[in-house]
Amino acid sequence: MATTTKKKRRWLTPKTAPYLFIAPAVLLFIIFTVYPVISSLLLSFQTSSGGESEFVFLDNYIRLFNDPLFYKALSNTFIILIVQVPVMLMLAVLLAVLMNSALLRLRSFFRIAFFMPAITALVAYAIVFMIMLDENYGLVNYVLSVVGIEPVSWLNDPLWAKVSLMIAVTWRWTGYNMVILLAGLQNISNDLYEAASIDGAGKVRQFFSITLPQLRPILLFTFVLSTIGTLQLFDEPFILTDGGPNNATLTISLFLYQNGFQFFDFNYASAIAYVLVIIIAILSWLQFRVAGDRDE
Amino acid sequence: MKAWKTMVAGAMSVSVLAACGGGDDGNEAASGNNNGGNTNETAENNSGNSNEGNSGNNGGGEGDVSGDITIWGWNVAAASMELAVEGFQEQYPDVNVTVEDIGREDVYDRLTVGLAAGGSGLPDVTLVETDRLDNYAAEFPDGFVNLSEHGFDEHEDKFVDSKVEAMKNDDGDFIYAPWDIGPAAVFYHVPTFEEAGVDPESIETWDDYMDAGEEILSATDSQMVPVDIAADDALFRMMLNQQGAYYFDEEGNIDLTSDEAVQAMSAIQEMEDRGLVQNTDGWDGTVTATVNQTVATVPFGVWYSGTIMDQAPDQSGDWGVFKLPAFEEGGNRNANLGGSDLAALSSSDNPEAAVAFVEYFTTDEEAQVAALDEYGIFPSLTEAYENEFFAEEDEFFNNQPIWEMFAEISEGIPAANYTSDYARAFRYSSDAQADALLQDTDVAEALQTAAEQLANETGREIN
Secondary structure (H helix, E strand, O other): OOOHHHHHHHHOOOHHHHHHHHHHHHHHHHHHHHHHHOOOOOOOEEEEHHHEEOOOOHHHHHHHHHOOHHHHHHHHHHHHHHHHHHHHHHHHHHHHHHHHHOOOOHHHHHHHHHHHHOOOOHHHHHHHHHHHHHHOOOOOHHHHHHHHOOOOOOOOHHHHHHHHHHHHHHHHHHHEEEOOOOOHHOOOOOOHHHHHHHHHOHHHHHHHHHHHHHHHHHHHHHHHHHHHHOOOOHHHHHHHHHOOOOOOOOOHHHHHHHHHHHOOHHHHHHHHHHHHHHHHHHHHHHHHHOOOOOOO | HHHHHHHHHHHHHHHHHHHOOOOOOOOOOOOOOOOOOOOOOHHHOOOOOOOOOOOOOOOOOOOOOOOOEEEEHHHHHHHHHHHHHHHHHHHHOOOOEEEEEEOOOHHHHHHHHHHHOOOOOHHHHHHHEHHHHHHHHHHOOOOOOHHHOOOOOHHHEOOHHHHHHHEEOOOEEEEOOOEEEEEEEEEEHHHHHHHHHHHHHHHOOOHHHHHHHHHHHHOOOOOOOOEOOOOHHHHHHHHHHHOOOOOOOOOOOOOOHHHHHHHHHHHHHHHHOOOOOOOHHHHHHHHHHHHHHOOOOEEEEEOOHHHHHHHHHHHOOOOEEEEOOOOOOOOOOOEEEEEEEEEEOOOOHHHHHHHHHHHHHOOOOHHHEEEEHHOOOOOOOOHHHHOHHHHEOOOOOOOOHHHHHHHHHHHOOOEEEOOOOOOHHHHHHHHHHHHHHHOOOOOOHHHHHHHHHHHHOOOOOOO
């Protein structure tokens, strides 16, 4: 009897209680994150055929680094990253400043309108884009033809297909970044602007000398977030172009999906996933180094 | 000791949570939604999607096979199987059949994931397109019931020859049961041909076809042929197949650099150069071009007849069909595009019932003719071709006896070896097509690049 009471007391002491509370989350994390992470790492060191797996150590990685399609996917992804992310963030900053302006009426309407794309169902939006961009029957080419411009092969030309993707991604994520930046703007003390105007600084000068520097940590945050998002870009190329024409819009994630789920090469797909993780880690680290808080 | 207990307590709380969430996942019936914008090549495409309610099941009756079975399919294919349930239950009254109409891509995604997970959350019977069969059989050799062990071999002679080989594994056993076949021909718009004064009967070779295309283009502004250049090489595959070639030869070596392949792709490039190709975006683009007659012909599988009837009911009598042109006069004009088959999954709780349905459905003449009559799904069961339905002239298709013609084509189709690397080959071949047509790369060079890429990834030899 004595021992059981003792045990019972031990079960729920203030010391053990916190562990019990976090246990469900930790266990789910282990099952759905840690286990797949380790399991896919092991997968990436194997090859399988006919249901039997064989340990081949680095073969998948060697094959990956000799695969021209991998480099194609990599360069496509980086072209989109380098062109699209800065354009989108500039737009987002501009919009955020406009939204923050005291002159604007119907402010919450505009905020919601710009944020809507981020929460629109992905497939629905991609299909709408697909219909609008159709070469022969699309709305966009119809409008262009009315103005007298030759129809553009939006989804079937290597260059324009990339442009279409960038437009779609920008449409979807600008508002999202705008909201984050807007929150940052509202944390900038008004005193700074007052002091600046007393010193005779104009609006433009204020923007470059106060707004941008003050926004730096938020900008860095959105920049890192957008970079990771672009590196993992999948839905838009999957639905709009399926990586075509001739792999001009093949992104790393799409390349991974095709190998895993269309060609059933889960081992190779796992190797791609690990290389992608390493690329993201290196880039994020670089961004923090270059743009991070220098005061620390 | 303490740490151990904490772990157990944690595990228990999780299992309680999991139990609360409980339930069966991944088995909900979805309503038919197809056309993710990709290429679709079976009759299953028609967006018309009537779905008969499940006919009443009667529990009583004899028969040693019993149980519940679930079947996955999509669109009209699912509907066709639904039609056959009643006839099946006359023979097997104790089997309850549920046909689930799931989107085409969803069937594949779920099938892949379920098989990779060792057979969980799967149906008893599933529909698979012919060109994907080897892919699944090679990757998941234990995933499907060996139909030969259940006596399917006795049906071997009942099907079109070219179809049978694709159903078997390396040991020559039936893993799949053949269902529909896609005899290919050229659908043409009769008024457009009349306006340009072109006689479809006179088109015997691809050269004739291109000359006719030019006449039509100058007389009517309609282009000759729709091609989804960047995403689908259907025309190329039909041309390969009619010449007895394909992506791979019988030994499984890469055959993309063959003379036949170069000849086929060069012909398509020439069509593009002469302004006869309309670059259509995906399936919807092709259908729109057809319905609006911005193209005068569409070379496709028999299943396209259902799409035209469904999408342009007011154009009855305006469409006709002629056989694929040959590469030289008197050459082979028979080819296949698409087709699908049934497989029973070994994870099934009622494999006997699953096999019974597969066998009944694929070998029953009535079930097959009903699927053709109602939904335009063309059987590979040659017995069915004797049915009077085939002799009928079709009002929609300019009163031509088109079914008889497609039956004739079916029996002359050369066999093709799809192999377990079909998906990759399809990809690189479409890339080569985009290269040759959009960037004017030399055909031989584009095909060589595709072949090398394929060899690099699959370890197969290039011929």
